[in-house]
Amino acid sequence: MTQRKRKGGVRETKVRVWDIPIRLFHWTLASCFVIAWFTLDNRYLDVHIFAGYLMGGLILFRLLWGFIGGPYARFRDFAFNYSKVQNYLKDVLNKHPPRFLGHNPAGSWAIYLLLGLGLSVVITGLLTFGGEERQGPLAGLLNFPQGRFAHELHEWLSWLMLGVVIIHVMGILVESMLHRENLVVSMLTGFKTSAAGAISTLSHWKIGATMLVAIITAGLFWFQGHLTETPEQLYQPFHGPALPDNSLWREECGACHLAFHPSLLPARSWRAMMQKQASHFGEDLFLEQDAVNKIETFLVENAAEQGLTEAAWKINRSIPQTEILLRITETPYWIKKHQEISDAVWEHPKVNGKIDCAACHIDAAAGTFEDAAMHLPDDVEATATSE
Amino acid sequence: MNRKLIGVTALLLSIPFYAQADAVSDLEAEYQAQGGTNFNATAGEALWNKEFIDAKKGDKRSCTKCHTADLKKPGKHARTGKAIEPMAPTVNPKRLTEVKQIKKWFVRNCKWTLGRECTAQEKGDFLAYLKNL
Numbered sequence: 013m014t015q016r017k018r019k020g021g022v023r024e025t026k027v028r029v030w031d032i033p034i035r036l037f038h039w040t041l042a043s044c045f046v047i048a049w050f051t052l053d054n055r056y057l058d059v060h061i062f063a064g065y066l067m068g069g070l071i072l073f074r075l076l077w078g079f080i081g082g083p084y085a086r087f088r089d090f091a092f093n094y095s096k097v098q099n100y101l102k103d104v105l106n107k108h109p110p111r112f113l114g115h116n117p118a119g120s121w122a123i124y125l126l127l128g129l130g131l132s133v134v135i136t137g138l139l140t141f142g143g144e145e146r147q148g149p150l151a152g153l154l155n156f157p158q159g160r161f162a163h164e165l166h167e168w169l170s171w172l173m174l175g176v177v178i179i180h181v182m183g184i185l186v187e188s189m190l191h192r193e194n195l196v197v198s199m200l201t202g203f204k205t206s207a208a209g210a211i212s213t214l215s216h217w218k219i220g221a222t223m224l225v226a227i228i229t230a231g232l233f234w235f236q237g238h239l240t241e242t243p244e245q246l247y248q249p250f251h252g253p254a255l256p257d258n259s260l261w262r263e264e265c266g267a268c269h270l271a272f273h274p275s276l277l278p279a280r281s282w283r284a285m286m287q288k289q290a291s292h293f294g295e296d297l298f299l300e301q302d303a304v305n306k307i308e309t310f311l312v313e314n315a316a317e318q319g320l321t322e323a324a325w326k327i328n329r330s331i332p333q334t335e336i337l338l339r340i341t342e343t344p345y346w347i348k349k350h351q352e353i354s355d356a357v358w359e360h361p362k363v364n365g366k367i368d369c370a371a372c373h374i375d376a377a378a379g380t381f382e383d384a385a386m387h388l389p390d391d392v393e394a395t396a397t398s399e
Numbered sequence: 400m401n402r403k404l405i406g407v408t409a410l411l412l413s414i415p416f417y418a419q420a421d422a423v424s425d426l427e428a429e430y431q432a433q434g435g436t437n438f439n440a441t442a443g444e445a446l447w448n449k450e451f452i453d454a455k456k457g458d459k460r461s462c463t464k465c466h467t468a469d470l471k472k473p474g475k476h477a478r479t480g481k482a483i484e485p486m487a488p489t490v491n492p493k494r495l496t497e498v499k500q501i502k503k504w505f506v507r508n509c510k511w512t513l514g515r516e517c518t519a520q521e522k523g524d525f526l527a528y529l530k531n532l
Contacts, residue, residue, distance in 0.1 A: 298507055
């Protein structure tokens with residue numbers, strides 16, 4: 013540990029404190045955090061998930077680097093106990109904190125907290141992704157209610173992490189002012205000034221370059237679908253599970269509109285709809301009794317109660333048990349999810365009203381309604397934002 | 400031997416046309432039995448383009464609202480926006496090949512468009528118009 017006393021006349025040299033892997037880790041992690049924060053919206057889920065994976069990978073790397081990295085990167089360089097932190101903070105209050113070339117005691121605790129919180133956020137994120145979206149390595153590990161719980165935990169931990177990030181940044185500013193040095197620039201260039209004799213770390217540029225190549229390759233691999241998509245064949249980042257299908261249902265119920273998947277309404281709604289097939293929203297379906305029975309069986313067996321998808325589970329729990337709704341578009345969950353869409357969008361020539369699910373959901377025919385498969389038609393987007 | 404093969408092939412190839420001729424002529428026979436006579440393509444065309452005012456909603460309805468007036472072009476469902484394949488059998492050979500389908504759609508589409516089921520005469524006229532497009 014190199015402490016510097018501010019005495020005049022001591023010859024000062026430049027010391028490399030932060031090697032390239034540490035700097036790359038630091039700024040990529042910070043970017044991931046910001047990116048993840050701005051891609052909370054479901055339609056950017058693939059970006060959000062990528063930021064999460066990258067964050068997890070970076071933190072694992074950092075844990076390893078804490079044992080095998082350069083002198084200032086190792087945990088034993090900044091393993092301070094509580095009383096050291098307390099003393100340091102007292103010195104800060106007296107405006108004369110000692111200077112540390114590596115992490116100071118208070119800063120080190122922020123680092124540990126950030127690493128721990130970051131890892132917890134990534135893990136709860138994976139649990140949410142697996143539980144609510146049925147995607148990723150933990151797909152299906154949790155059921156929907158548990159996935160929802162993981163989701164809430166994920167959000168709380170993220171807020172906590174944001175709090176520590178803010179404290180960390182304020183600490184940097186305070187220390188920079190008290191010591192009249194720019195710590196932000198140091199984290200960019202890697203250098204600090206110090207009395208002669210302090211050791212410099214190696215740059216470890218080869219490891220840094222490997223990291224960079226790995227990150228870029230992973231990014232290209234993850235997002236390649238966006239580069240190869242065409243207007244006819246839009247890219248869908250995540251594919252839901254193949255849902256139960258039935259050719260009679262698809263043919264009969266898909267003749268006038270999209271064949272709305274059974275998972276989008278509860279069984280009692282389907283029973284009522286099939287009973288009243290002679291007055292189906294003003295149409296007489298005129299189906300033979302045999303066809304009615306077969307279709308009804310398929311609809312009831314795969315109704316929303318079965319929780320085949322996240323949407324099914326959420327639609328079902330949003331409807332009061334006493335109500336029999338015949339429209340998906342009148343279920344509270346559907347209304348809530350679409351309330352921000354303006355009339356101009358519904359009336360847009362490329363959108364044939366509320367029941368034209370396929371105009372905005374790439375996977376409407378499959379019935380999965382994945383979060384990231386929502387894609388407003390391009391010129392609709394313009395209408396939506398110009399209002 | 401060879402002749403037989405050609406004969407069978409010709410028979411197989413002609414099945415789609417037979418099917419259409421079959422479905423339409425079966426239905427025409429049925430509609431005749433129900434009192435329709437002299438099915439007429441011109442009357443069918445006129446009815447196809449005729450506008451009916453809906454008793455409840457007051458909007459104008461016609462067969463062209465979903466199928467368009469140019470039957471060689473794809474249509475668009477007036478209520479849901481779903482694309483409908485062209486009606487003309489020359490463009491869309493699957494058209495008018497299944498008795499059950501045609502009957503079902505006559506019920507559905509007549510009820511919505513005219514507000515009632517079509518008569519045997521009207522249905523025969525529609526077929527006379529549609530089958531030769």
